Amino acid sequence: MKANLIGRNWVALDFFEVVSVKSVFSKLIYSLGVVALCLIFYVVSFYALRNGLVRPHEAESASNVHWVRPIYNRVYYPLRWFVANGSSIGPNPERVYYGTLDKLETPADRRRESYSVGINRPGSYMIIGYTGPRRILEKVEKIELGSYVKMRFGATLARDRDRFISRLTQVDVIELMDDPRIPNEDYSVEESKQISLAFGHLGRTARLCADQFLDKYRDDVFEHCTQAGYAQNTAGGCHHIVGRAITTSVQRRAIDVCTKFEE
The missing domain is CATH 1.10.287 (Helix Hairpins)
Incomplete structure (x- = not known):
C-alpha cells in the first residue's frame, strides 16, 4: 500500500x-x-x-x-x-576629405543644419553641407581660409527630412610641407636605359650618396602623402605611392647631385 x-x-x-x-x-x-x-x-x-x-x-x-x-x-x-x-x-561609412579651405558658410540661426564648406582638392572642388557638435563647429569657424585641412565626416539624420546629412566629427589644420615629388620627364627608351646604366655604374662614394638621396626622397614623399591624403583611395595607400616613386627622373636627379663625389 x-x-x-x-x-x-x-x-x-x-x-x-x-x-x-x-x-x-x-x-x-x-x-x-x-x-x-x-x-x-x-x-x-x-x-x-x-x-x-x-x-x-x-x-x-x-x-x-x-x-x-x-x-x-x-x-x-x-x-x-x-x-x-x-x-x-548596413553601416554608413565615414568619409575623409583633404584640401584647401576655400569657403565657409555659417547660418545666422545656429540651430539650423545649413553649415557648408568649400574645399579645393587636386583636380576637384567640393561643397559639403554638414552639422556637428558645437565645439567642432566653432573650431571650423576659427580656421583661416586658404589653410590645408583634413575633415572627417560621419552621417546623422536630418531634423526636417528622412535623409542623412554629413556630420563633421573631426577637423585638423595641416602645416603641409612643399611637395617633394620630382616631375617625371618624358624620356625615350634609350635615354632611360642610359640613365639606369649610369646610376648602376656610380662609384662607391657617389653610390652611397645616391642611395641616401633616394632614401630621403622616399621618406619625404611618404610624409607629404600622409599629410596631403592623396592616396586615401589607393590600394596600399602611401606605401603604394612610395613604391612607385623612384622614376628615371629621380635617378637622374640623384646622379646630378652625387656625381661630384665620384672617385
Missing part, C-alpha cells in the same frame, strides 16, 4: 510538471505574438504616417516642415535611419 501511495505521488508530480511546462510555453507564445503585433503596428503606422501625412506636406516646399515631425522623429528614429540608408541595415 505504501508503494502504491508513492507511485501515485510520482504520477501527480509528473502531471503538474507537464501542466507547468505547457503553461510557460503558452505564455511565451502569447508574449511573442504580442511583440510581433506591436512591431507590425509600429512599422505600418510609420509608413502610413510618413507617406500619407508628413511627406506630402513637406514635398510642397523645401521649407515646409510638418508640425508632427518632432514627435515623429523621436518615435520612429530606427525606421527613419533604415529608410535613409536605402532600406539597408
Whole structure:
C-alpha cells in the first residue's frame, strides 16, 4: 500500500510538471505574438504616417516642415535611419576629405543644419553641407581660409527630412610641407636605359650618396602623402605611392647631385 501511495505521488508530480511546462510555453507564445503585433503596428503606422501625412506636406516646399515631425522623429528614429540608408541595415561609412579651405558658410540661426564648406582638392572642388557638435563647429569657424585641412565626416539624420546629412566629427589644420615629388620627364627608351646604366655604374662614394638621396626622397614623399591624403583611395595607400616613386627622373636627379663625389 505504501508503494502504491508513492507511485501515485510520482504520477501527480509528473502531471503538474507537464501542466507547468505547457503553461510557460503558452505564455511565451502569447508574449511573442504580442511583440510581433506591436512591431507590425509600429512599422505600418510609420509608413502610413510618413507617406500619407508628413511627406506630402513637406514635398510642397523645401521649407515646409510638418508640425508632427518632432514627435515623429523621436518615435520612429530606427525606421527613419533604415529608410535613409536605402532600406539597408548596413553601416554608413565615414568619409575623409583633404584640401584647401576655400569657403565657409555659417547660418545666422545656429540651430539650423545649413553649415557648408568649400574645399579645393587636386583636380576637384567640393561643397559639403554638414552639422556637428558645437565645439567642432566653432573650431571650423576659427580656421583661416586658404589653410590645408583634413575633415572627417560621419552621417546623422536630418531634423526636417528622412535623409542623412554629413556630420563633421573631426577637423585638423595641416602645416603641409612643399611637395617633394620630382616631375617625371618624358624620356625615350634609350635615354632611360642610359640613365639606369649610369646610376648602376656610380662609384662607391657617389653610390652611397645616391642611395641616401633616394632614401630621403622616399621618406619625404611618404610624409607629404600622409599629410596631403592623396592616396586615401589607393590600394596600399602611401606605401603604394612610395613604391612607385623612384622614376628615371629621380635617378637622374640623384646622379646630378652625387656625381661630384665620384672617385
